[in-house]
Each structure stands twice: as C-alpha cells, then as structure tokens.
Amino acid sequence: MTSNAKITGFIPYIMALVIPSLSATAFAKVKVVTTIPDLAWVAAEVGGDHVETKALLRGNENAHFVDAVPEFTRLTADADVVCIAGLDLEVGYMPAVLTRSGNAKIQPGGAGYCEAGKSVQVLEKLTTAVDRSMGDVHPAGNPHFYLSPKALADGAKEIAAALTRVDPAHTIDYRKGLAAFAVKMDALDKEIVNLLKPLKSLQDKAGGKPLLIEYHREFSYFLNEYGLTSFGSIEEKPGVPPSAGRLGEIAAAAKAADVRIALAADYYPKKTLERFRELSGIELVVVPTMIQPSGSYKTYADLQRHIANSLVTAVTTRSVKI
C-alpha cells in the first residue's frame, strides 16, 4: 500500500471522529455558571434553549462569606460564561475560583466573563474615602440589586451581552430574550406594588416615616423599588455583628420611632434577631434573599411575592413565623 493510499484509508475514521464533534459543537448549549441562583434564572430566561445554567450558591448562604470550594472551580472550568453580581459581593472567593479554573475565556476581561452589577443604577455608592474601620463596606455601592425586578432587568443586559459574545449566532434570540425578560420584570414589579399597598399606605399615613428596620442593608433596592423607607440597620457597621450595647441602643431608637418590622435575611443569627425582638417588641420578618432551587422559593416571582406578603402580614397581623 502506498503512503497516499494509507492516508486516504484513514479518512473515513477521521470523518467519523470529526463530524459528530462538529455537530456537537454546532448544537452545544452555552454553559452559563453564575454565583447566585437568581442570575442563573435570569440567564435561563434570556438564553432560553441555547443555554444550560448552573448556580454555584444554593440560595441559603450569605453571598458575602462563601469559601472558594473546589467544586466551584470544577464548574467554572467547564463554563462558557461566568456571571457574578459584582460590586465586590463575591470578592472573597471568586478571584480564587476563576484563577484556579484554568479557563482563560471566563477570566476578567475575557469574552465569557460578566458582572451583572455593571448595568445597574447602583444605590449607596460611597463618594468619601473608604477604609476597614467602616466595616465591610462596598465602595462601588450596595451589591444586593437582585432584590429589585427592575434592577435585575438592568443586570440582565450584561448577561445578554456575554451570551452574544460567546455565541454570536444567536444574537437575535438573546435580544428577544432580554426584551421579554424586561417585560416580565415590569409586570412582576406592578404585581408587587399592588401586594405592598397596605404597607405603603400605612407608611404614607405615618407621614413617610420608616416602618421597618433591616438587619443588614440588603433590602435597599427592594425598598427603593416599592417606595418604602428604612430606619437603618441593626448592624452598626456592615458585616460586623452588633454588640449588646448596639442592640440595646438601636432597639430603643427603633421602638421610639414606632418602627413595626425588623427585616432580615434567613442566614443571619437567630439569637441576635430574637434578642432585638425582646428588647424592642418589634416583629421580625425573616426571609430568603435569593431564589432557592431546592427550597420553597424556586422562582423569582415566588420569592418577591413571599417577601411582600411577609411584610404585609407582619404589619396587619403582627405575627410572622420565622
């Protein structure tokens, strides 16, 4: 057999290997990995059938304090797009996860890297010099934008842009997906406005004085979205657990200001919250702040409704179970 004949003899085998892999590439879904489950849900809404999504967090963690677990590295190593909330929310673990993944395209600056917070109108952005004596402050602003449907719709623009960069063949579909998502968030926004009407009208009757206090300022976007105001936070400094003295002071101040609800995420220490309730007599509303794919609030709409209903129930019946 001549050398040419030998080469041509291999062609069917090579074709058999290459064609399936080419077709697999052509129909392969874009693998999107996000930090918080809400962003994975957004990516699925925007990307539709072209994407498969996975969130690193389960939705019951404090997204500020998570370890760079090796499983995160494995998932990001296979990803086409990695999308984080940004605004320093994941600064404690994502840089290590991304570096260890050995995946060049999802490193900051790569086509598959996306920070949803970049498109959001950021609240509480600091204009003064920041240092650690101020606690765990975020100089770029409050990163908990995902609790507002409209802010989340803004963040979705970054996800759509990343999908377009890595999969330009479906640009039109991603644009359509983004537009449909904005409409969906607008409708949800209106629904939650209606749900919160009793609380809003109570606040209006009180001359706009705040009826609630937060444990940590992570509901700012939610409250801002629905015209509600906050008395402040139980924490004296962000990320620093309140001392006994602080608890006493803030409980007395909130009680004196006729605050009705203490709003906290479900991952904060229950003992501290209970102590605040004992000292102030103010009702606690403890809610998840992220979608929990394996928990009770699997969709973003469910989560928004749950938070709104919990608040309204607290001011109308003054009894909400933790």
Next chain:
Amino acid sequence: MTYMILLLRHFLVLCPLLALALLCAAVSAQADDGSGLKTSVALDLVGSFNSTKQSTANDRFDVREAEFLLYGPIDHLFDGMLNVAAHNEGGVSLFEVHEAYIGSSKLIPRSRFRLGQFFLGIGRLNRFHRHDWPFISAPKEHLEFFGFEAAIDTGVEYSYLTPLPFFLELTAGVTNGWAYGHVHDAGQRPRAPTHYGRATTYVDLPANGGAQTSLNYLSRTSAQGDAMTLVGADLTAKWREAGVLNFLLQTEAWQRTIKPLIGSSERSFGVYVFPQFAIAEQTQLGLLVDYFTVLTLKNIVGSPIANAENRLVPTLTYRTSEFVTLRLAYDWSIAKQANLADRKNQVIQMQATVNLGAHPSHDF
C-alpha cells in the same frame, strides 16, 4: 554590651522592614495606576509562657513574623507574587524572600502553573502561611518533615483539573532540591531534585458542608545520597453558615522514610487531628491532637525501642473580622521512650494575627 547587640540586631531587621514598608506605601500609592498591583501586610505576634518549671516556653511575647505581600497581573497572561518576611527563628530575626514567582492559569486549558520560589503545593499546612493556620504552632510531624512553617524551594509546579464529573486536581512539581525544608544555606547539588505530586478531590456534604481530601508524595536524594520519601494524606472538612465556620475538621498523616547510602533506613510517622466548633458567632474552640513516633528507633543490640510524642492543644480563637484573629492555647505534650523518663511540657500560648491592606481570597 548585650543591649548594644540587641539594638544592633533590631536595627538590622528594622532597616529592611522600614525600607519595605516605605516601598509598600509607595506601591500602594501607585496602585490606582491601572496595573492591578496589590499590597498587603500580615503580622503574626506570638507569646509562649511557662505553666510549669519544666516548660520550654521562652516567656515572652514577640513578633513571630511580619510579612509583606505584593501581587497582581504582570500582563494579559501572567500573574506575579512577591512575599518577603521578617521572622523570628530561635530568637534571631531573619529577613528573607519566602515566595517570588510568576504563574498563569490562562495559557493551558484547565491548567495553572507557577515558576519561581514558593511553598511546595503539598499537604494542607505546607500550602498556607502560618498566620492563616487554624492553630498557633506546627504539629510535630510538620516541624520534622517540612520545617517550622513550610518547605520552600525554587522550581516549577503544574496543576491540572481533570475533566471528570467530580473534582479531581493533579499537581506535580520539581524544585532544585539543593536544600530541603526551610533552611538558610545554599545547600549542595542533590543526587535527585525534590519532586512531588498531589491528587486532590472534593465532595459536597449536607448542610452547606464540604470536604477536601488529598494524597501526597514527595521525594529527594541529597548530595550525600540520603533518599527521603514522604507519603501522606490530608483532609479538611468545613461547615459554614452565614459566614460563620460552625465546624472545621483538619487532619494530616505523614510517613517519612530516609534511606541513607550506607546503613539502615529510618521511618517516622506522625498524624494530627484538629476539630474546631463555633461556640459563638466570632469565637471557636478547637483541640489539636498530635502524635509522632520514630518507627525504626532501635537500641544498641538492634531491638526496637517504643517511643511516641503526644500533644494536646485546646485552642480558643476569637475573630473580630476576617482580618484580626486572637488566640489563646494551652499546649500540653509528653514524649515517651522506653527506659527513659517521660518528658512533659506545658505552655500557655497566645497569638494575634492581623492583615492590613489587600488580602487575597482564600482557598477552601
């Protein structure tokens, strides 16, 4: 005269420290130039005090280590890191480069490597700086097999993340091996350089937990022909809730074999276990249990001699934030050897570690 020597000693240490502090300040001031260079300083203050007359504690509170770290991207492909430290070794302060390397995770898919001087990427404690450990001082086997902080050398290390449906990372490294551990001389050309490997896997555990396990191997043959082999396993399991580390279990077991060119081999074995519970949001209580033995210890007629060193160190840790850690520990140990009197040691230890400036995100 003694005071003059002490002053001179402190001056010799403080000069480079001050120079570096000024450099850090200058670098920090330049940090917003778009280069992405970050600076950080870690201070590790440790005191050990007698609790009995037999104690070996030095009865003083000292700066065990002052560490300066500069790191950041070099260009679109490479990152760099420089870590210099002044540390107290046997009462003498030494100022030296601990790590200086370049690395990349962007050149080869699913891979990262580093080239330069670094803490060898094996085991658990050896990969972390001492101020990031969950207890104050090294277990006996770590001290014997790696040094008081870590085995440091210059070479290349490569890690590959396997494309499997579970986490499995393979690491291999080769370094000069002229010296081994943490020594301050150039050493001699070895017959076989230091080479090592590590296979790491990870499993999620219920209730926001996770466990990482590794198998490790290291070998080197010195200039004199002493072939050293280390094999070991490590496990770290964590349960974290809302930023609070509710439970930590960290353990390593190592066996070292030294085969000299002439004579019989020496084998030693050591294991430590460190469980730690959160007793409050910022406070943790742990217990270091340490065991070490020379397996091949023999008397003059060649009969084995039973020997063991046991250590128990209950440790209380308080963190005001991730940047400040305060510790208090009671260090109890006993060394037993057949036909010899037991050697007991009891020490009260305290530690304060602080991190100033940027702090790189942690591994699991």
